Amino acid sequence: MSTTRTSGKKALVIGGGIAGPVMALALRRAGIEAEVFEAYETSAEGIGGTFMIAPNGLGALAVVGLEAEVGRIGQPVGPMVIEDGKGGVLVEFAGLPDLPRGRLMRRAEMYEVLQRRLRETGLEVRHGKRLVGAEETADGITAHFADGTSATGDLLIGTDGTGSTVRTLIDPAAPAARYTGLLGVGGYSPYRLPGRAGRGETVHFANGARAFFGYWGLADGSGTAWFSNIPQPEQLSYEQVRAVSPEDWLRRCRELHADDLPAREVLRVADAGTVETFPRLEIMPSVPHWHRGRMVLVGDSVHAPSNSSGQGVSLAVESAVELARCLRDLPDHTEAFAAYEAMRRPRVEKIAADAERTNNQKASGPVGRMVFRLVAPIMMRTFMSPEKMLRPVHGYRIDWERRVAPVTPVRRAGRAA
Template sequence: MDGITKALIIGGGIAGPVTAMALQRAGIEATVFEAYDGPATDVGGMLTVAPNGLAALDIVGAAAAVRAAGRPLHSMVMETGSGRQLMRVDTLPGLEPSCLIARAELFRVLYEQAVASGIRIEHGKRLVSVDERADGVVAHFADGSSAAGDILIGADGIHSTVRTLVDPAAPGPEYTGLMSFGFGDFDSATGISGDVDTMHFAFGKRSFYGYWRQPDGSDAFFSNFPQAEPMTLAQAKAVPAAEWLAKLRASHVGDTPGERLFAETSVEQMLVAGPMERMPHVPNWYRDRLVLVGDAVHAPSSSSGQGASLAIESAVELARCLRDFADPTAAFAAYEGLRRERVQAISDQAAKTNNGKTSGSIAKFFFGLVMPIATRTFLQPEKMFGPVHRFRVDWDAKACD
């Protein structure tokens, strides 16, 4: 075999287009197959692309467009529900700030960058099965069409179809015990004090929440609402918005400025983002000529602030390995070896953060007492974020060295 020359990528969200662009740079043709009929322009709320994610996007030439579509986030402030500051984390020395961007905007930018690079993205292609041969694969879609390639890459998100093809016994996403809600374009007479490049995260008395000032002077905020019973996004959206808003208002009574924010907002400004989920450790990342990338294999909860960045890193690392190994099994093994420990450690740390978000009022009280001491000792920003944010994919190095 002379090497891998053609890849089929299932999923056109974040990991799919980035993988395609990275493969193109590696000299491998890739086509992206997306289940939806068009680009996703109305999905999700805000997310951050951290310095490590932006560095990986630089490799495929997409970082400048992402920076232009978002805005820099220079500082994060952790607070108690009463508004008392526990910790401030500024951009680490020598690094650029994270980029705060709407998920739909990130999808749009990556889609446009991929298309501008000459990558073909086909819509309305919901994968139903894959035929595997000694020298390649054939993907079959719900519309009756099919496509052939040397390998198939599952970039189809946390509810991945490809993951079940790689391993029918693979675990599915794990509910964190939190439901997520976002609010945007909120304009009150008093407004939120602070700079537009700072996000505030508060351990409210009953629910964790965050808030920030937008460049146009309006405010945005979110809530991670504890709910023991899991619920799908469709089920959450079926609940009357007024009912959710009443629950959120009750959960933030006594919070500063949370109580006022949730009291003054309206259902028209509310986004039901649904359950916060994470992928537990996936035993098998690949099988034969099928491999997983991004949220399909290592989705941390949004508490990590690294979901998009890790997906982008993995997309570039996978392309690097496919560039340097003629045999797909060897390439996939090298890719997993480069990624598994890092992504699992970040995901596990985010799970611990989620436990703090769902803890009771007494636990949060003691957390508020201990946190200021911890931030002066072992919870220093460089120790907490340095290994994550300073990571760089070494594209020019051989993956097989």
């Protein structure tokens, strides 16, 4: 993996979750110094649920030398099976044979890989640094933190999630993340699925009678991982969610899926001690301003699709690597930010819009779910074939060696050339 010589620039990366460390590693490869600042006082080892890294995300991670390490954690994603909630198969997505298989993993596993690579690379995450303001000058930008300290660099990059402070500094009127109307509950069950599913070779999604259910067998054959997207019109706070015991959340899932198979059997023996709840299933509306001056946004801070897309992490790491390319090739940061936005906005907003339609269908009620079960097989045989649906998303690859050109300004009608 070739590395560009140091440019002399320094970037302040705000947010130490997933996108922030990838951003710092990509900048290092582009020859730009990076420093990562995390609001929380401690690291996030062991925290977080399960997500998927899709083939396009694995391709982006390969650019920063992480493909092999990430490929050793979690388990590969086999064919995705869409079911009718009664155990019947509506359609099966076998994936694209020329692409690597995505991987299901715990967020904590991915976080550990990233933190280890940062240490090996000599990059440090500074904890307890909650951003409260930023001050620009002609020569740089200074970030101010709640603990009274500050840091100065040439650029400030917001990888600080859907509640981004950097987004509000760029544009105080920027939209906030929007609740999807769904609450996530998930956990582990010792129930062993039959056949391929029990060997962890397939991932299943079912639109049940009252809620959406997803499940897959663990690769070691020990049981089943599961989740339910529960329609919840009013978003609950973390405090409200924690006030309900794991046993009660599991009881609610059992009630919602009492008529669904195999959800009913999976949940019947599920372990309440493994139940996790996720009240902040959110989506970012279109953000008018991705950058201003020396500040720019990356990942969930600017383009968080809903969890229905299976693309949140993959799009975030793609954007981190693409921004690093733009900063490498376009010395003027204004030009680099413009090229980055032009490169990324159409792709991420298309994926987010598609996922929002899926969310609407999940929360549509019994009639809507029944209609979906009727029309899904026809849709999959026509305009929603795996090739048409997956190729544009999963087939995206970043050509690190290709030079980035400045964006050509759009000529406005009625103005002289």
